[in-house]
Amino acid sequence: MAGATMDVNIVSADHPVWSGTAKSVLVPAYAGGMGILPGHEPVLSVIQEGPLVITEPDGTKHSFEVTDGFISFDSNKLTVVVEHGRTMANQPIDETGIQ
Amino acid sequence: MGSQLALKGRIASTGSLEKIFNAQEMIAASHIAQAREVALNAKPYTDAIFDAVQTLVSHSHISHPIVSKEDDNPRVAVLSLTADRGMAGAYTSSIIRETEDLLSRLDADGKEPELFVYGRRGVSYYKYRNRPLAQTWEGDTERPGVEVADAISRALLDAYMRPADQGGVSELYIVYTEFINMVVQKVRVLRMLPVEIIKDEGAKHPDPTATTAMPLYSFEPSLDEVLDAVLPKYVRSRIHECLLEAAASEVACRQNAMHTATENARELINDLTRKLNASRQASITQELTEIIGSADALNKKEE
Numbered sequence: 001m002a003g004a005t006m007d008v009n010i011v012s013a014d015h016p017v018w019s020g021t022a023k024s025v026l027v028p029a030y031a032g033g034m035g036i037l038p039g040h041e042p043v044l045s046v047i048q049e050g051p052l053v054i055t056e057p058d059g060t061k062h063s064f065e066v067t068d069g070f071i072s073f074d075s076n077k078l079t080v081v082v083e084h085g086r087t088m089a090n091q092p093i094d095e096t097g098i099q
Numbered sequence: 100m101g102s103q104l105a106l107k108g109r110i111a112s113t114g115s116l117e118k119i120f121n122a123q124e125m126i127a128a129s130h131i132a133q134a135r136e137v138a139l140n141a142k143p144y145t146d147a148i149f150d151a152v153q154t155l156v157s158h159s160h161i162s163h164p165i166v167s168k169e170d171d172n173p174r175v176a177v178l179s180l181t182a183d184r185g186m187a188g189a190y191t192s193s194i195i196r197e198t199e200d201l202l203s204r205l206d207a208d209g210k211e212p213e214l215f216v217y218g219r220r221g222v223s224y225y226k227y228r229n230r231p232l233a234q235t236w237e238g239d240t241e242r243p244g245v246e247v248a249d250a251i252s253r254a255l256l257d258a259y260m261r262p263a264d265q266g267g268v269s270e271l272y273i274v275y276t277e278f279i280n281m282v283v284q285k286v287r288v289l290r291m292l293p294v295e296i297i298k299d300e301g302a303k304h305p306d307p308t309a310t311t312a313m314p315l316y317s318f319e320p321s322l323d324e325v326l327d328a329v330l331p332k333y334v335r336s337r338i339h340e341c342l343l344e345a346a347a348s349e350v351a352c353r354q355n356a357m358h359t360a361t362e363n364a365r366e367l368i369n370d371l372t373r374k375l376n377a378s379r380q381a382s383i384t385q386e387l388t389e390i391i392g393s394a395d396a397l398n399k400k401e402e
Contacts (some may be wrong), residue, residue, distance in 0.1 A: 011147050013245040013336070015140040031322045045319035046328045070328055072151050074316075081147045081332070083245075087149060 005036040005057050006073075010064065010080040017064065017085040018054070025078060026053040027071055036071075036078060044072045051088065052080065063088045103382070108130060110368055115366035122355050123186060127354035130241055131281075134347045137242060141343060144158040146338045152333050155326065158316045160213070163323075165258065165330040166294050172263035174211045176233065176255060177201060178291075179223030179274040180345040183240040188260070188356035189347055190276065190284075191220040197286045204271075213258075217251060217342075219342045233258070241346050248339035255338070256331055257376060258290050275341045276348035284348040 008025055010017040025036045028050030049067040056062070069082030143189055177197040180192045198214075205212045213233040216222050222235045234254050261267030271292035277285045318325045 009143070009147070011143040013141070013144050013248075013339070014137075016143045030324075042316045043319060044114060044316060044325055044329075046325055069332075070151065070325065072147075072154060074154065079147045079150065081144065081151065 004038045006036075006040075007077045008054060008080070009078070009087055010052070010066075010082070012082050012085040017082075018087075020054075020055045022055060022078075023057050024055045028052060028066070029071070036073060038076055040073050042074045043074065044070065045070065046070050046078075047082070052085075103375060103378050106371055106378065108369045113124065113364050113367050113371065117368065118359040120364055124354055124357035124361055127357060130350045131347070131354065133242060134343070134350050138343045138347065141245075141336075141339060145340055148336045151329050153304065154316065155322075158303055163326045163330055164281050165256075165292065165334065172267065172269035173209060174213060174263070174266070174268045175205060175270040175272065176215060176258055176268040176292075177205070177212050177272045178215040178217065178251070179221055180276070181216065181218030181224075181240070182343065182349045182394050183219040183237060185220060186356060187349055187353040188359075190352040191218070191224070193286050194222055194274055195221060195275060197288065201272060201288055210270075215251075217247075217253065219366070241350060243339070243342035243346055248335055248342055251342075252331070252335035252338045255292070256334060259295065271342055273338070275345045276352075278344045278347040278351065281351050283335060284351060289341065291334065291341075292363065294334065294337075319360075351364065 002079075005021045005023050006025075007019075008022045011018040015060045023038065027034050027036060027045075028048045030046045030048065033050075034045065047066065047069055050065075052064045052066045054062045064085050065088050066080065066082040067079065068084075071078060073082045075080075126318050177198065179194055185191070202212050202214070206391045214225065214230065215234050216225060216232055217236045219237045220238045222232070225232055236247060236251060255271055258268050259271060260264070264268070268291060273291050275287060275289070277287045279285055293389060
């Protein structure tokens with residue numbers, strides 16, 4: 001599936017947070033953590049406060065602290081819209097993802 | 100002919116005023132870059148929310164109070180965006196004029212407008228005239244952050260969602276200045292609530308292999324809760340957009356006003372300098388005539 005990547009775009013109310021391509025994203029969805037892989041069905045979901053983890057195609061992980069917003073996935077493009085979003089730590093975290 | 104000392108004094112004071120105006124103009128010019136940056140940073144968020152709302156509209160029939168409301172409540176809210184500081188030419192006064200127009204129009208329609216004001220100049224204008232204000236905000240009109248937009252939209256949505264018998268309002272109008280370019284800014288009245296959502300027809304799915312029907316969207320946890328989450332954010336981002344545009348217009352107005360003031364001061368200085376020269380020349384001529392005249396008189400006596 002087209003290298004199995006998707007476009008990810010994270011925006012917060014006052015500035016864009018992150019954008020790029022990823023092979024998987026873990027979002028703190030309404031009913032617990034929700035993993036999104038490329039080619040997911042179109043979805044629009046409310047998210048909670050919590051950590052959001054992005055895995056880039058080369059395996060690098062980025063994690064963000066997000067609060068109150070929603071995600072929308074359509075045409076292999078994930079948009080995360082949050083009130084506040086910030087990078088949790090600049091170094092990549094270990095394989096388990098969310099601690 | 101004025102005294103030379105008085106003219107010199109006026110030239111000096113006009114000169115320092117000119118320097119102040121010039122500095123103000125440069126400050127405004129630097130704020131424009133900042134205002135543009137803030138607006139650019141907020142754009143992706145606004146776009147994303149707009150896309151989400153479009154998605155919601157195209158996949159479902161929305162019946163949410165933010166989109167439509169029964170219209171028997173005569174109370175309406177008017178938000179007018181003015182400046183915190185003066186020295187911006189006609190910026191605040193044209194907003195106030197337009198607001199007054201709108202208020203009298205609404206009155207004529209049998210509505211009961213409630214006034215919300217943002218910006219110190221507008222607030223003091225209405226306070227001085229003892230006009231009842233529903234709520235006011237001050238500060239940061241040149242650089243409105245998300246916090247201000249949040250406070251304003253929360254108060255207004257609160258007033259909008261309240262039932263009519265508890266003082267709720269049925270519509271919201273915003274009077275703000277649209278930024279067209281550096282020279283032209285236009286006062287506009289916008290009906291913000293209930294939201295009018297225009298369906299974006301076609302052109303979104305250029306790929307012919309895609310199914311002709313819209314892909315089935317799933318909304319989590321439910322359509323209503325997604326609407327509850329997205330629509331207030333949509334309204335807030337629209338209000339923030341208006342604030343940012345008003346801020347850009349304010350800064351541009353201020354720069355233009357200060358530019359004109361600087362030029363006026365320069366003209367005045369030129370005028371005064373000319374007068375000073377004329378007056379000095381006149382006094383020199385007078386002295387010369389006196390000297391020559393008296394010398395002549397002395398010479399005639401000797402003969």
